Structures are given as C-alpha cells and as structure tokens.
Amino acid sequence: MNVLFDSDDVQYSGEMTKLELVADSGNTVQRGFCPTCGSQMYSRTITGPKVPIRVRAGTLDDPNIATxxxxxxxxxxxxxxxxxxxxxxxxxxxxxxxxxxxx
Known part of the structure; x- marks a missing residue:
C-alpha cells in the first residue's frame, strides 16, 4: 500500500540505496531502499509527468495518517x-x- 505525497513534502535522513528503471509508461522511476534491510521505502517518477511520490505506508511512523x-x-x-x-x-x-x- 502506498501513500501519495507531493515530493517536496517528503524527506528522508540517512543512507538510501536507489534503483532507476524505465516503467511500462516509458517514464523513468526511482525506487529507494533501506541499505540495511532492503525494504522499499518509496518510488517516484523522475522523468515524465510530475506525479506524487509513492511512500510505502508500512515505513511511516504513523501509517494511519491517510485513509x-x-x-x-x-x-x-x-x-x-x-x-x-x-x-x-x-x-x-x-x-x-x-x-x-x-x-
């Protein structure tokens, strides 16, 4: 499950392993992972139309912030x-x- 935010409203601290790939849409998508456990933290479109960053709900301090x-x-x-x-x-x-x- 993802929670969508404006990219400017999301900040991470610490190291992040990043992977970029071309999605079926033709847009380039970046995915961020915890370098220690490998959990995916987010995905975001870096080339193509501006769309919200998709943050994995389970990574939030409070996953109940959005319905x-x-x-x-x-x-x-x-x-x-x-x-x-x-x-x-x-x-x-x-x-x-x-x-x-x-x-």
Missing part, C-alpha cells in the same frame, strides 16, 4: 487483493481513467 481514497493500477492487482466496496478503481496511476468502483 485510502482510490485504487491505482487496479487491473494489475492479484485476484486475492481486497478492494473496499465502492472504492474508485483506476486503470493505471493517479489521475488515469476510472474503470469503475470496487464491488
């Missing part, structure tokens, strides 16, 4: 993924086409 508002990349979710009833489902990332809401 889910929508599901992104809905068609890519595994069959077992629980979608809260009535939650908007997007075909791709934030702001992409809506494909309906969860039943």
């Amino acid at each position: 889910p508002e929508s599901i992104i990349w809905g068609p890519s979710a595994p069959d077992w993924a629980p979608f809260p009833e009535g939650m908007p489902v997007h075909v791709a990332g934030p702001g992409s086409e809506l494909i309906g809401s969860a039943d």
Whole structure:
C-alpha cells in the first residue's frame, strides 16, 4: 500500500540505496531502499509527468495518517487483493481513467 505525497513534502535522513528503471509508461522511476534491510521505502517518477511520490505506508511512523481514497493500477492487482466496496478503481496511476468502483 502506498501513500501519495507531493515530493517536496517528503524527506528522508540517512543512507538510501536507489534503483532507476524505465516503467511500462516509458517514464523513468526511482525506487529507494533501506541499505540495511532492503525494504522499499518509496518510488517516484523522475522523468515524465510530475506525479506524487509513492511512500510505502508500512515505513511511516504513523501509517494511519491517510485513509485510502482510490485504487491505482487496479487491473494489475492479484485476484486475492481486497478492494473496499465502492472504492474508485483506476486503470493505471493517479489521475488515469476510472474503470469503475470496487464491488
């Protein structure tokens, strides 16, 4: 689960291992990892349209700071993924086409 923030509002301290790759969208995405345990901390688009940084909810001091508002990349979710009833489902990332809401 990701929590989306404006990139300017997120700061990390300490070392971070970074990996860059080209996503299916053609945008370059950077992923940050803890160099000690390997946990992924965030992903962000560094070339392409400006989109929010995606911070892994489990890495936050208080993961309850945000309530889910929508599901992104809905068609890519595994069959077992629980979608809260009535939650908007997007075909791709934030702001992409809506494909309906969860039943």
